[in-house]
Amino acid sequence: DPSQPRASKQRFIAGLSQCLFDFVVQLLPTVEELAVKEDVRKLLERLIRTIEPNSRLLSFGSTANGFSLRNSDMDLCCLIDSEERLSATDLVTMLSDLLERETKFHVKPLPHARIPIVKLSLDPSPALPLGIACDIGFENRLALENTRLLYCYAMIDPTRVRTLVLFLKVWCKRRKINSPYKGTLSSYGYVLLVIYFLVHVKNPPVLPNLQQMPPLRPISHGDIHIAEYNTWFFDDIELLRLRWRSANTDSIGQLLMDFFKYFSRDFSYNTGVASIRAGLLKKESKGWQNDLDPARYKDARERERNRFCIEDPFETDFNVARCVTRDGLYAIRGEFMRATRMLSTRPERASYAIAQLCE
Ligand code: ATP
Ligand code: MG
Known part of the structure; x- marks a missing residue:
């Protein structure tokens, strides 16, 4: 029966989704x-x-x-x-x-x-x-605004967005790839990757782009700028939930597998910049090429600065992943690949897969 493998795959993904949800719930603050x-x-x-x-x-x-x-x-x-x-x-x-x-x-x-x-x-x-x-x-003040932006994204589709983000936060801590001081990525960086993926990679998108939606009423420059940075975004989530509905019905498990796969092999680390504001950008267009000329930068960390590029949603000249070193990026990509591999073998029990992923 040719439908057999497909049915077993669907069963695995459904089980995985439920397990991810249950796993995250028990880690929420009391x-x-x-x-x-x-x-x-x-x-x-x-x-x-x-x-x-x-x-x-x-x-x-x-x-x-x-x-x-x-x-x-x-x-x-x-x-x-x-x-x-x-x-x-x-x-x-x-x-x-x-x-x-x-x-x-x-x-x-x-x-x-x-x-x-x-x-x-x-x-x-x-x-x-x-x-x-x-x-x-x-x-x-910019941190207060980016917090509010992430909060709004969390509220649009709390079950899928929060489960994915919270699971990845646990996972990256357990796998020790969540230390900006040691050359890997901050939690904030991982959250931006998930939102980037849900807004710009998934088709149809799971989330709208809150920074590019038309405003409901005219806004004045002073209201939406902090220093020279435009901090406007659509923040009427009540209204948005009435008016906007994602055409994407992927389950949490499916989205997680696709997320790992995308950042294992599809994202262009060498030339690309992940921007939740504007989608996939080129390092070149931001002046964020790796500068590998040792004569220009004595400090290796200076040179390493733009290995992995994630644009801050408001401070657009700031690379949130600037602290990621060559070894750090190697470790992060290695973990994305490990996760992809583990999930693609579809272990019998999804709860076992999750425990193994976070080992
Ligand atoms: P955790 O639960 O791991 O502490 P968190 O959501 O508090 O996760 P952090 O990485 O601690 O995430 O960042 C806290 C806040 O600090 C972010 O919401 C953001 O406003 C700001 N922030 C952190 N890192 C950066 C960064 N590299 N660039 C800009 N803002 C940052
Ligand atoms: Mg924190």
Whole structure:
């Protein structure tokens, strides 16, 4: 019976989809964890206001973008609504002193980093068995906007988008290819790859391009720019869910297999730039060719900068994957291939396949 293999493939993919969903659900943060984190945010905000009365402390990154796993760190951004304010460097120093005195956090000020931040951590407690890690930065308005953009994408099709993203986040951590400091890719980079894939590679697309949809009403330049960057995107998700429906009915398992396959062999790493804003771009058109001339850059890392290119959705002159080195990219592609191979053998039990993938 020639339909036999097809039926068994369909069965495997359906089982895989269900297993991926179940796997991710058990890794979501608990209600208690979310409540403790919100309490921490409020406490820190109260303390910061003793230094800068007109400040707000906002969450960004995974705690605010809909892609948070259990025990993920907190990214906080302090906005100061007044003309005269302390420099980020001074704020980092003053805030660190204050937190040392007033709280139980371990405090590490980084006032002279490219982006000055305060790093905090809290020891484990019953409500937070693994403790808490938190970074506080200042005036990082672009990060707040890219968080909101990812959140909107997560909300358009929560089941498929969040399951895929959360699974890949677990997978890349377990496979140790999620360390920008060691030459691989940040979580933010992986999330952008998934959205790029769902908007621009899948046909029909699973997600619309929120940055290219026509606005509902005229918008003024000042409203949609941070520095010189255009941060506009269609953010009325309620309306979008009424008006837009994807013609793509692929299951989560199918999408995951296609994602791995695409980034194993189809994406043009040498010449291509993945852009969620504009689709597949050329490195050349952005001036992001690998510069392999050792005479121009003594530091090997400088030269490595553009091995893998992912355009930031708003800061379009910023390569989110700039930290990926040659070895890092080799490891990442190797993992995409390993995953493709494992899933193509269609193990008897999908739950086993998932465990094996994340081994
Ligand atoms: P995790 O749960 O692993 O912490 P995350 O969603 O918080 O994942 P991070 O990589 O920690 O992702 O990034 C947090 C936020 O910091 C992102 O949402 C983004 O706003 C900003 N960010 C991180 N890395 C970059 C980068 N390379 N370029 C620009 N913004 C970044
Ligand atoms: Mg984070």
